[in-house]
Amino acid sequence: MDQREIDEQVRAYYGGVFDEGARLTTRSAQGPLEHRRTQELIAAHIDEGRVLDVGGGTGVHARSLQERGFDVILIDPVPEHVAAAAASGVASQIGDARSLPFPDGSFDAVLMLGPLYHLASATDRVRALNEARRVTRPGGSVFAAALSRYIAFGANVLGRPVRADAAMTALWEQGVPTGNGRFPAGHFHTAEELADEVSDAGLEVLAVHGVEGPGGLALEQIAADRADLMDAALALARATSAEPGIRDFSTHLLAVARVR
Structure with missing residues (x-):
């Protein structure tokens, strides 16, 4: 799909179809898990200062940072x-x-906790990462999120016959969205590919984490108030977040990088 079409779909989807604020708070237990773990990973690297939240949606992450004293x-x-x-x-x-x-x-x-999802070409993704690096001071931090290719592939095959067609091959091998559904996806990453793109933008990659861990996908089917299950999933996410291979079983990946 042409990037201009994706950009238009992003505005239409988030502007009138999907409630991004509810996704991180009340839609299911996955959202609060993603929010809490993302905030933990951010807090492990920064504790004060001025933060730009790029593609920050309705401000769920921004408000959490403001509550901790950041200027956002x-x-x-x-x-x-x-x-x-x-x-x-x-x-x-x-x-x-x-x-x-x-x-x-x-x-x-x-913070870039959404833009890379919706950019189809590596050129555009590295351009966005370059912009994040440019506006960050030397020694500052960039946090860039991506959607896991493995989870996207699983969503297309679990509970249904596997389609050995060109679309599924392109998704598995190149991260190209299949075009199914309303979500305006641009690309699905592996952890290694995300690290490469962040590095290509001139940033020093400190780590790539799986945000929700292996239990996150299951929590998408669980009510947001199930604190017991969220605590268990959070413990699992913390224990496995940087493990190669296992981190790709998180719906979201998060690259933590530093400006040289």
């Missing part, structure tokens, strides 16, 4: 997201990860 600015291509984040007290504006409207070295850290 959110940028997102979806007007409805920007309005919701602003209404909740987050400084927010419309923008594109591939062209950030900020001077070099403006932030102590940059």
